[in-house]
Amino acid sequence: MTIELAELEHHLEEAPGHPEERTNRRRWMALGIVLIVWAVLAKLLQGRNTQDLPNAELTGFQQWLSDLFGNVQEAKFNGSLLLQPFVWISDTLNWVVTTLQQIFVSDPDRALDTAQIGWLGVVALVVLVAYALSGVRIAILSLVTILAVGYLGYWEDSIDTLIITGVSVTICVLLGIPLAILMFRSSRASAAITPVLDAMQTMPSFAYLAPFALLFGIGNAGAVMVTLVYALPPLVRITAHALGTVSPTTVEATASMGSTSRQLLAKVQLPMSRRTIIVGLNQTVMAALSMAVIAAFIAGPGLGLPIVRALNALNIGVAFVAGMCLVILAILLDRAAVRAGQRAEMTARSGSSERQRWIVLGVLAVVTLGCIIASRSKLRWSIFPESDIGQQIATRVNDWTKAFTDAAGSLTEWVNDTATVWVLNPLEDLMANSPWWLVALAILAIAALLGGAGHGERARVISGAALCTAAVLAAGYYAAQVPDVAWIPYWLVVAALLAVGSYLGAAEALLPTAVCLTLIFGVGLWQDSMVTLSMTLVATSAVMFFGVVVGTWMGRSHRVDSAVRPVLDLLQTMPSLVYLIPALALFPPGKFLAVAAAVLYASPVAIKIAADGIRSVAPTTIEAAQAIGSNRWQMISKVQLPMSKGSMVLAANQGMLFVLSMVVIGALVGGGSLGYLVITGFSQDGFFGKGLAAGIAITALGIMLDRITVHTAARYGRAERA
Amino acid sequence: MTATIDEPGVAASTDGQPALTVRNLWKVFGPRADKIVGSPDADLSRSELLAKTGCTTAVRDVSFDVAPGEVFVVMGLSGSGKSTLVRCLTRLIEPTVGQVTIDGEDVVAMSETRLRELRRHHVSMVFQHFGLLPHRKVIDNVAYGLEVRGVSKSERRSRAQDMVDLVGLSGNENAYPDQLSGGMQQRVGLARALAVDPSVLLFDEPFSALDPLIRRDMQNEVIRLHHEVGKTMVFITHDLAEALKLGDRILIMRDGALVQMGTPAEVVGAPADEYVRDFVSEVPRSHVLNLSWVMRPPRVDESMTGPEMAPNTIVRDAARRVIDSADPVRVVENGQLLGVVDQDDILRVIVAEETPS
Ligand SMILES: Nc1ncnc2c1ncn2[C@@H]1O[C@H](COP(=O)(O)OP(=O)(O)O)[C@@H](O)[C@H]1O
Ligand SMILES: [Mg+2]
Secondary structure, three states, rough: OOHHHHHHHHHHOOOOOHHHHHHHHHHHHHHHHHHHHHHHHHHHHHOOOOOOOOOOOHOOOOOOHHHHHHHHHHHOOOOOOOOHHHHHHHHHHHHHHHHHHHHHOOOOOOOOOOOOOOHHHHHHHHHHHHHHHHHHHHHHHHHHHHHHHHOOOHHHHHHHHHHHHHHHHHHHHHHHHHHHHHHOOOHHHHHHHHHHHHHHHHOHHHHHHHHHHHHHOOOOOOOOOHHHHHHHHHHHHHHHHHOOOOOOHHHHHOOOOOOHHHHHHHHHHHOHHHHHHHHHHHHHHHHHHHHHHHHHOOOOOOOOOHHHHHHHHHOHHHHHHHHHHHHHHHHHHHHHHHHHHHHHHHHOOOOOOOHHHHHHHHHHHHHHHHHHHEEEOOHHHHHOOOOOHHHEEEEEEEHHHHHHEEEEHHHHHHHHHHHHHHHHHHHHHHHOOHHHHHHHHHHHHHHHHHEEEOOOOOOOHHHHHHHHHHHHHHHHHHHHHHOOOOOOOHHHHHHHHHHHHHOOOOOOHHHHHHHHHHHHHHHHOOHHHHHHHHHHHHHHHHHHHHHHHEEEHHHHOOOHHHHHHHHHHHHHHHHHHHHHHHHHHHOOOOOOHHHHHHHHHHHHHHHHHHHHHHHHHHHHHHHHHHHHOOOOHHHHHHHHHHHHHHHHHHHHHHHHHHHHHHHHHHHOOOHHHHHHHHHHHHHHHOHHHHHHHHHHHHHHHHHHHHHHHHHHHHHHHHHHHH | OOOOOOOOOOOOOOOOOOOOOEEEEEEEOOOHHHOEEEEEEEEHHHHHHHHHHHHEEEEEEEEEOOOOOOOOEEEOOOOOOHHHHHHHHOOOOOEEEEEEEEEOOOOOOHHHHHHHHHHHOEEEEOOOOOOOOOOOOOOHHHHHHHHHHHHHHHHHHHHHHHHHHEEEOOOOOOOHHHHHOOHHHHHHHHHHHHOOOOOOEHHHHHHOOOOOHHHHHHHHHEEEEEHHOOEEEEEOOOOOOHHHHHOOOEEEEEEEEEEEOOOOHHHHOOOOOOOHHHHHHOOOHHHHOHHHHHHHHOOOOOOOOOEEEEOOOHHHHHHHHHOOOOEEEEEOOOOOEEEOOHHHHHHHHHHHOOOOO
């Protein structure tokens, strides 16, 4: 109790002479000065040295990337030895996907392009598998879902999406579990793989597209590859974690009986972490589904295509129907995975119902076989019946949207205009339309003030920071002077500056920020990146507002928490592309729409982290604060929020990465900037290089934001512990 | 085991080769731990060593023998190195320096394979927090040791069923561990350890996590099993009452080092130092000491007509007759008079309990 009281008093009094508080205050003052100077200079120098690059132009580096695309395709065609593994992998994947498509979707060798197994057989198979894995309820849910997507008019697209997701997840499991075991067993492997997983998880989905299209080609193989790479990290990470947290006593007890390490793994560690592994698998399935539709941009088959097309055409009704198919598939997969995890345990325990289950399974299997045979022989069992339900709904939705726009359009337009004029544009002016050197310096200063510039000797840190700054300025200068030449030696000098700066002592947030800014200059997309960054910051502020408000509300009341959490869970199972649809229904296409979708997409995760942070404030501390006589507002503002600062920064971190990922997807509905370049990279001849460069810039932005917030969180963590 | 408080100083049945020998065993945790033993640093206290080198000496130069069939108790406060010591015996923790011999074989020198054989056939262990496999039924938990040995399913099931019956869990063989109470779970742990028919059983505070009443049941269970199967046991505890109840001999540890080793009566009757004295000060001495600890040579004027009693009679059991008898009781063994005990001698023991020094 005494400790809690002491801690509490520390927060209540804000001891003015405390050294930590003093440096904190100095830091905030410095931050304020940086912002003011930046704003004033930006106003004075508006429009100069912005490094703007017209959409139709490519820098030398981007041109080189575009040519690389052509060269790689040609080299593959000519049988280059270096690229053989990629050719081999993409051939195999193409074969697998095509074969599955022939079995389940359509086979050109059959009459009328019917599939080997027609819709009736597929429905029966889906129900059979759902029953075997997840029981009666999920079997019924799967029947309803699969029929619904059929009647809504997206039978083939849905099956295609399931095939891409299924193949990717299967490979994820085959690769991910051994990888996790390797990480668990060898700390060296773990140390090598963890940063890669970190980087993969900070990479927005859009950034994956171009490099994988380059190596594996567009179409089925590329789609499977991006999907599987995007979906792999959660499974690996959670499995390794689960293996490492198996009760040490049990491991010791079984080791004491003379188990070999293989027996330990097979009989103890894997079975005991099964439940957690299934959680990881669930996340992987959801990530895969989300990415499988984004793979539409590299010609991946499935539901992504109609959604993207409808969004492009601003046809909300059609986008809504296709999106709904995607959402109900997502809910089905999520429920099925959760149930499968619970059930495996239950059936193992209740021996009695086991027999009944086998009987049902046997009957279902026979019925399925019958359905498959029927679906191969009769056309009406093979081709899904025509239905215009989907179109009707689409029309209805379009009518409603129009009615809504007529009624409330002036309001949403006002919101859109106000936010654009008063928030988005000024920030864009500040970041993208003022001199590049000013913005770069400001970002470096903010990163250093928030997340630190390094540890160790002061003089070394300062000189390291100076070198890093010099490197960024050199990179920016060169990018501004000669945007059409990629002169390697010059960039080597820049890299050397960074290396020496890092050797001297630049670290923490400053060094990664400098590296990322250099990269952005290097790929020649400074202005577009700054536009994207400004949108990201606006959306993140809104996300954090919701995160703190709703999170505090949830964290303080179990009742609110149990009411809101399921909604957040549901929102989180929705694939990212879907979020554009309601945003498009509300707001006119443009940057604000992308920001709104991003806020919608990123809020659930931020709210959850914030709520957990508030909740984790020790109950004894709360009790002590109550005993002192704090009122509700004092409790929130002086105890709960300050004590969960670390969680709030973490919420900002996750929220920011989600926002960035969505802001670029928002290019589909007028978000512009980097995301737009990614899309044109695939749709316009010769622009591949610019798309790939935009992917690199997006990744650089993601890593930069991640590093700054992580180091800020670490600082707060230190301050909280001190 | 209750009748084990024999002649002080002599371990139970020391004839033949000991079941387990430990010589100059050290375990140092921390960086470059192997460099500590033998250097002047080894003589530093725990906190000094930790401050200087970052290492902790968990076990410090411990040696002892355990006779076949003996129940050997290791006792000490939490952190005194008991768990580390017992894990060093089968190299669940690798000893830093020292020798461990089980059934005449050098454990430290064993290869991986040989060590696994030892764990599979000769030594099993019971843990404080049970360490059961939550995804397996009781019977399959018990059969685990046989399973990793490669015993066929039907054979190991029937053997496991015998063990389940032996520890009094008949009818629960198809339950899962989380459906059982703590005491029952530890019975499963016991059955699992017994199933491989080991020659040595190790217990690391097996009952510390249990309620007092259940703990007493389990202690009696161990006593019963010891009578039935007669295994050599090394039993770790921090509870002196448990040590006195179960142990043929007790080893007391402090900060990793051996402080005293002896029978319960020796430990209670002649504590080696303040630490042990503190430990045993709360023990009712009359429950532990026997007449050989309170008798004295007869005075010349004393009557020699009192009743005869054996020297290993516990004071508490002898008290009534000594006090009732007008003459001092004669302590006689093999027809030889060892000494006498009168009312005052008995009262001195009992009164000392009431007014602790
Ligand atoms: N893996 C380890 N690493 C470092 N120190 C350890 C480790 N295991 C135990 N110790 C230390 O060794 C000492 C003895 O621990 P332990 O054998 O668990 O004591 P006991 O079982 O008597 O409570 C303690 O000070 C403990 O902190
Ligand atoms: Mg212990």
